[in-house]
Amino acid sequence: MRELSVMVSFSYGEKKVLENVSFSAKKGELLSIIGPNGAGKSTLLKCMVGILKPKGRIEFDSINLMDLKPKDRAKFITYVPQSSVSEFAFTIQEFVEMGAYTTRGDVERALRKVNLWNRRRELVTNLSGGEYQLALIARALAQGSEIILLDEPTSNLDINHSLKIMEILSELKGEKLIIAVMHDLNLALRYSDRLILLSKGRIEWEGSSNELKPEILEKVYHVKAKIVEIEGNSLVLADI
């Protein structure tokens, strides 16, 4: 099984944002990165995809992705940014076609997956936040990269769109490695195979949903929390 192995540090000038963040993940997994605001979650994704240049190494099956040119790296890894509504009025199809290795067939498959194929001639500027997020996912998917990183794919979305997106990510993990930064702990616990809790630029905890303890959340988020189990799913409740 193909494996991603990450060990990075990153600073903005003097300010350390990531300190020896080290983890590995296998193709077929859905890994969530959780943690409070400012923990370095988005920075970690940006380092992994090559937007930022960290110190350390990011290897996928012993190929150091940091040594590759953007076009070659895109074969292995891609990134879905935090959703914001697009300013540029591309059609959905044009938007999804933009990847370096995307073919017409890939576009159709990806758009069918997110249920936007019939609306491919509509403008992305007319999509709602949730639909735009789906278009972003389709764009990453159409490129065929083996690892897909997503930065808060469900932020600002209603529960229906959030669940739809998490279901799609769960289906995709069979053929990909999905790494998502998540703010919604309950969605993260329900859908992830594994979670990494980041705090102040370090990994505070790593494990599966049923291993997460309230004390860890309290330590990192400074909020009293309960974790209850309902029908086999862990649920985090803030204890106010």
Add this chain to the structure above:
Amino acid sequence: MKRILALCIISAFLIISAVSIGSVSVPLIKVLQSIIYGIKMNLGFGAKSPGTGDTYFTIIWDIRFPRVLLAYLVGFSLASAGTASQALFKNPLADPYILGISGGASVGAALAAIYFPKYMGMFALIFALASVYVVYTISKVDGHIPVDTLLLAGIAFGFFSSAITSYLVYVGREKIHNAIFWLMGTFNGALWTDVKLVFLSSFTGFLFLILRWKELNLLLFGEESIALGLDVSFYRKAIIFVISLLTAFAVSTSGIIGFVGLISPHAMRIIFGPNHKRLLPASALFGGSLMVMADLFARILIKPQEIPVGIVTAVFGAPFFIYLLTKRKRGEIYA
């Protein structure tokens, strides 16, 4: 594709019409005969008489045709550079002069007007390119070019060079008259050598951009497009170079003509959308046509005198731009 073809036909029609209109009106058929004869003569198989009378031929081939062609090519260059600037800055309100080119060219032209009046174009070109280099160097951070810094550096440099130009205009007094006319933009006295020069720069610049239409689309999404395989840093540098080439040569032959580089891509985006595969050629063809029309107005509005073409483009361009902005504000059009 049909609409691009229509723009090509409009361009050709406007060029021929603009050549026929002027203080001496020349029938369209004679314009065509003269142009065909001129082309044959230059290619080396045209000893026969043009059949239009020598006066017509001289007016058309030596004066009006190079002028109209230069106007078209300058409009074509500025609109192409404007389209690329808007992709580079991810902003539909950016224009090709934002990199400091116009400021630098003005200083060069004003200096030349005082000390080396014959070399105004050359000075403008050298100063324009040097200015881009300065703005580029100021903006560079760890080998990367953050576009926000580039934009601010360009604006700051613009103010600085404008102060120097004002000072030169103040101390140069009479000597600077030519430079002032030039600063406002003119195609008066266009030469075939200018046409050839701008043809070369516009052709190479446009060819690079159209072959890279996918990359221009991706640049609109900024740093994130690295995830789609774009070498953002490399393409930013390459596009800055091409914008400089297109704009500096246009400015060095005909002065600083505003609004065409800003409006052409903006207007064409409403019709063709943001995809550079169609937007770039449409914008370039529209820019060329717009400039030919503006130059025609500049020639005939207060005959026999001429208005600098930069004034015409600004007078018509500014209200049109405000109209676009209000539409945009109301959400009736998107970028």
